[in-house]
Amino acid sequence: MLMDAKELYVTQRMAQEDFYFFTRYMFKARKKSKWVRAKHHKIICDALMAVFRGEIKRLIINIPPRYSKTELVIVNFIAWCLGKVPDCEFIHTSYAANLALNNASSARSIVQSDEYRQIFPHVELSKVSSAKGDWHTTDGGVVYATGFDGTITGFGAGKMREGFSGALLIDDPMKAGEARSEVRRQSAINQFQQVLESRLNSPDTPIIVIMQRLHENDLSGWLLGGGNGEKWEHICLEALIEKPDGTKEALWPEKHSVEVLELMQEAAPQVFAGQYQQRPSTKEGNIFKPDKIEIIDAMPVGVHWCRGWDFGATEGGGDPTAGAKLGKMPDGRWCIAHVVKDKVGPGAMEQMFLNQAKEDGRDVRQRIPQDPGAAGKNHAAAMVRSASGFSVVAKPVSGDKVLNAEPFAAQVNIGNCVMVRGEWNAALKDEMRLFPNGKHDDQIDACSQAFNELNDNTLGLIEVMQKQLEEMKAKKAA
Template identity: 30%
Template sequence: MDLGLAAFAEDVLASAEQSPAQHHRYLMERLEAVGTGEMDRLMVLMPPGSAKSTYVSILFPAWYLARHPRAALMTCCHTDSLASHFGRRTRALVQEQTEILGYGIAGDERAAHRWRTSRGGEYFATGLRGPIAGRRADLVIIDDPVKSWAEADSPLAREHAWNWYRSDLLPRLKPRGRIILVMTRWHQDDLGGRIQEMEAGWTVVKLPALAVPPDPLGREPGAALWPDWEDAAALLRKKTAMGERAFAALFQQDPRPPAGGLFLTERVGLTDIGQFQSLAAVRAWDLAAAVPAPGRDPDWTIGLRLERDQQDGFIVQDIRRLRGTPGEVEAAILSAAQQDGAAVLIALPQDPGQAGLAQIAYLTSKLAGYIVKSSPETGSKLTRASPVAAQVEAGNVRLIQAPWNRPFLEELRDFPHGAKDDQVDALSRAFMTLVAPAKPARRLQVSLLAR
């Protein structure tokens, strides 16, 4: 095939009435350098929605296998399903563009994650935990090695990704083999950050959503990366909703540690009943069944009522806080339910094992006539608190003025290093209950080169 990558991409995209943007052309110049062997380590750091995977993990592999007919190419992602998704789309592209590429799919190859070309090339896709022993690669593409905030914040998960890269992947690379890492940054110590710290010889393409000088594309400060897709005003609205830390990592490729604590309590506002219209409300409980005794400082039982208003803000309307016997805790739950009314959902934590199931069954029977939702705690406390902390940072959380404000804000300010975190746990449960979808969203079929 005589076409360069940019010309090939333009031909393919033209059928979908699309064309490469400025940042796509900049990226393709670096990808071509990998294809020709001018560089062997390329790191692509771009925000979500920038179409980086379309160019790196779909268009480029098809073009690369035309230029290197007998090459073995491996794509690795955070899960097998995402890797197979890229394999399926690349195979479909090869089948559609066989005449231009000069090769097709061999014989009866049907698997999305493993196929051969008619000219002897090989394609294999797998997750970070998938088996790659016994395989060799001329080119490895690592696309989206981080699955979520929970994974990014986990030292164990970050160490696993590094060990996989160093001990599993690198030995599979053939002499003079090439690696492309394409990702959105999540954490200072994610795979992209660790590689930049530990290895030399990488070319890094870092394109933030909003330009920061010096900008590789020559944009003015604050200019959007892809204004035809998402302009600067839309990105700034997103920044307000997400909070500074999350936006800096995911959209600016500049992950930062929390400043002081997780919750920026100075951004929590105060309000009064009657100053907002509630769209939904939940009373979430964090349960403890111990009473104070000499030499003991037991946890508190917390019942926190959180409401969502018409502007998608969140208001902590009331907090019940007590240390009592199991009977006193039960009485507090029933009393709060009667005061709140049947329209306020009740969210209860479920302890593991049969004892936890029995407790939930008992409390649910006592709360007949109310909507009760129970679920086990999953993930670390820090991970569970991070989504609502982002809302606090964005200024989207207010409190009804009440005597419980001070101890609540102090606990948020000190988290995760404070002596107690019961109110934080209740707030996290309340928030996740309010924002949880009513039912699983249907997955939409996306066209091959959809943005």
């Protein structure tokens, strides 16, 4: 950016003293576009400046996903602090090591930029250590990044002296799908207690935890409940603000309008309550709203079909085997066309699958689950071979059942799903109402298999909702 001497001086002073200005300035320099302002950005930046001034030692920020948390709290805050105090020592962790490394690399890219040198000309990177997740300044500053469960031996955050000298920055310590596991939640708490807290070089070294709420007893909940015995400053940012007069306001209307947020809330109330409203609940149930499903009499045409399968274990008293045929209609709605279900043994199960594949025809893809281990792979391969000539895919089933079902449930809950009339309708709806607390969930698992296959299994709940909203906007515009 070309500036005359006066402009450069003013820009330097503002960027050096105002973290939010620095962030917006560097964003425009890096991305070649203006930062879209939101009031919660200013709230976060003011809190981070209070951390830098030593007014806040322990900070928790609960914020919806994709609301600029990492850009502000990790990438730009590290760069700005190193400009102010070039020998700062930072440790940064996130649930995935590659995310933490990328964040540290982005901060390094800022420090290396010409625009940054105009603001902080005295900061230089050391050539001795310049890895993505382990880089230094020539003044002794350190940025070390690793996965939340990673090794941090030999590294510390902050220094034993007065004034700001670094921080421990924790960004999303746990994946959303892991939060239902008590073992994983406790593991995150243990890692914080037994490893991360011991990496502070001074009791006054700040700790910042920024995350979406996932469970009442996640790391945020544990810390706010006095888990480590310290008092935490808490910034809680709800995506949909309910005002005293009963009206509603969007936290970031340019990102999500009130209308969009209410649709997301309707589609996935539990996910929305935790990740977007920061009010998680351990209460299960009400994942599906089957009364939103429209019953139709004629099979729609022009549909891409897939039958998903959930194989039962034993004949008689065990879990049933179920196959659900789903398709996406030309107008964007989803159709549940047929469900087959029976309690059968292994041999009869394979015959049931083959008979149904023949009845469906070659145009209907069949997706079967692949259990872990060599035996699971061999069984899936044998099933694929038995249906030679048909489109059959075998994919590992991973993650939590509820998490796998949520993208499909979102479509049901917003009334974007129809069902062809059949004697199986009532049983499927009953299973939906009780899920995940019912005795059986085989039909739901089969529906999720088919839905995720047609959805390419690459879009999670939030991405599915965003895609759905874009399609709805396009329809309105037309």
